[in-house]
Amino acid sequence: xxxxxxxxxxxxxxxxxxxxxxxxxxxxxxxxxxxxxxxxxxxxxxxxxxxxxxxxxxxxxxxxxxxxxxxxxxxxxxxxxxxxxxxxxxxxxxxxxxxxxxxxxxxxxxxxxxxxxxxxxxxxxxxxxxxxxxxxxxxxxxxxxxxxxxxxxxxxxxxxxxxxxxxxxxxxxxxxxxxxxxxxxxxxxxxxxxxxxxxxxxxxxxxxxxxxxxxxxxxxxxxxxxxxxxxxxxxxxxxxxxxxxxxxxxxxxxxxxxxxxxxxxxxxxxxxxxxxxxxxxxxxxxxxxxxxxxxxxxxxxxxxxxxxxxxxxxxxxxxxxxxxxxxxxxxxxxxxxxxxxxxxxxxxxxxxxxxxxxxxxx
Numbered sequence: 001x002x003x004x005x006x007x008x009x010x011x012x013x014x015x016x017x018x019x020x021x022x023x024x025x026x027x028x029x030x031x032x033x034x035x036x037x038x039x040x041x042x043x044x045x046x047x048x049x050x051x052x053x054x055x056x057x058x059x060x061x062x063x064x065x066x067x068x069x070x071x072x073x074x075x076x077x078x079x080x081x082x083x084x085x086x087x088x089x090x091x092x093x094x095x096x097x098x099x100x101x102x103x104x105x106x107x108x109x110x111x112x113x114x115x116x117x118x119x120x121x122x123x124x125x126x127x128x129x130x131x132x133x134x135x136x137x138x139x140x141x142x143x144x145x146x147x148x149x150x151x152x153x154x155x156x157x158x159x160x161x162x163x164x165x166x167x168x169x170x171x172x173x174x175x176x177x178x179x180x181x182x183x184x185x186x187x188x189x190x191x192x193x194x195x196x197x198x199x200x201x202x203x204x205x206x207x208x209x210x211x212x213x214x215x216x217x218x219x220x221x222x223x224x225x226x227x228x229x230x231x232x233x234x235x236x237x238x239x240x241x242x243x244x245x246x247x248x249x250x251x252x253x254x255x256x257x258x259x260x261x262x263x264x265x266x267x268x269x270x271x272x273x274x275x276x277x278x279x280x281x282x283x284x285x286x287x288x289x290x291x292x293x294x295x296x297x298x299x300x301x302x303x304x305x306x307x308x309x310x311x312x313x314x315x316x317x318x319x320x321x322x323x324x325x326x327x328x329x330x331x332x333x334x335x336x337x338x339x340x341x342x343x344x345x346x347x348x349x350x351x352x353x354x355x356x357x358x359x360x361x362x
Contacts, residue, residue: 002068003039009070013115018054018080020116020150020157025070027113027152040065055121056093058085082118083205091262092205092224093121095245096147097159098135098271100128104159104168113156123267124201124227126275127194135271141166190279197282201227215288215334222331229326230281232264233319242268284311288337308338312345320346 008028012021019033026036033051041047041062050062058078067074083089098120107114119125126135138145139161146163153160159168200210204220217223235242245262266274287307312320324342327335 003042005071006069009072012072012076012080015117015119016080017116017118017121018077019051019121020118021077021080022051022054022066023150023152024113024115024157027157028155030152030155032152037062040069053087053090055081055118056083056085056089057087080118082202083122084207089122089205090247091228091245092123092201092265092267094123094137094267096137097150098125098137099148099159099168100131100133101136101168102131102133103128108169114150114159115157116150119202122198122202122205123265123269123274124198124205124278126198126266126271126278127191129195129199132191132195134275136168137271139164139166139168193282193286194275194278197227197278197285214282215285215337217285217331217334219331222334226285226330226334227278227281228263228265229323229330230284231266231277232326233315233323234277234280235264235269236322237315237319240269240273280306280311284308285334288334288341308341309345312338312342 006025006029009025010021010028012018022036023033026033029036031039034047034049037047037051042065050059053059054062054077058081063074063077066072066077078085083092097116099114099116100120103117104114119129120135127133128135137147139148142161142163146161148159148161148168150157150159152158160166161168196212197214200212200214200223204210204223207220209218209220210223214223214226217226234240242264245264245268246259247262266277269277283306312323315323320342324339327338327342329335330338
């Protein structure tokens with residue numbers, strides 16, 4: 001038996017993530033999003049993280065049930081999804097929230113509750129598209145830099161720390177020395193190149209070609225593969241602590257329940273670290289074909305500038321060889337150019353794996 005429509009269901013907001021809208025509806029009844037999903041489905045079926053998967057994967061049964069319960073048509077729900085709906089972008093979605101503090105303060109002032117933007121869910125988004133500030137992903141009041149979660153409280157959706165419980169309700173000015181991110185100074189030029197890359201990555205995850213060529217890469221698939229491979233090499237070279245992401249597929253009758261690991265992307269990194277990684281990746285791709293120097297790695301005067309050559313020279317031998325192997329699957333001529341750069345760098349280095357000028361700060 002289908003449950004009757006809900007007496008109270010807020011409309012989706014412009015740019016809101018599907019999962020955020022589901023949580024806002026659930027908050028009107030002081031229940032969790034998964035509880036709302038179970039209710040609209042008639043208390044049948046698997047519901048764990050099912051609302052979260054709506055951000056990157058179509059679910060016709062759940063979307064129809066939500067449409068009936070909230071009186072919001074399915075087309076409106078589907079338009080909230082800003083990436084392809086086949087699940088191919090799932091590894092680019094963050095497992096913990098990130099947010100723009102300016103947007104959060106504006107939400108509270110305007111509506112008395114917050115909502116999560118769909119673009120914040122993407123690990124390729126590190127700068128707020130509207131305010132150009134670095135997204136935050138931890139409570140600044142806690143010494144442990146604890147994560148925060150969007151949760152219901154008194155019929156509204158709020159963003160609160162999981163440790164101290166206090167609301168993220170105000171903009172905190174950055175402290176001195178905080179402008180550095182993974183050895184990359186957040187200069188206007190660094191922000192520019194990161195903004196361009198995150199915009200093109202978002203378009204690529206939606207299936208559209210990037211707005212510009214990155215190292216002669218012009219296709220959506222080619223750009224996502226190149227950024228993913230370069231990110232993996234930086235993570236391995238710096239020995240960054242990355243929790244492996246495990247996808248939990250919905251169990252089906254007669255099939256073995258088998259979780260699987262997702263590829264590592266910037267979604268697995270803290271926002272501040274992801275900014276530096278994307279700045280490095282963008283610079284490598286920019287200089288891959290046109291040569292020359294790229295972004296300054298540190299704010300100190302006289303510091304070397306990064307290029308594709310210096311990046312390759314910085315990589316340890318094992319990651320350098322791994323990158324050369326992965327580049328065979330890149331879109332041409334970008335992959336061929338990168339492999340030629342690796343071969344050229346290894347000649348004077350004697351293939352000893354010594355690091356060159358590129359040295360991000362931990």
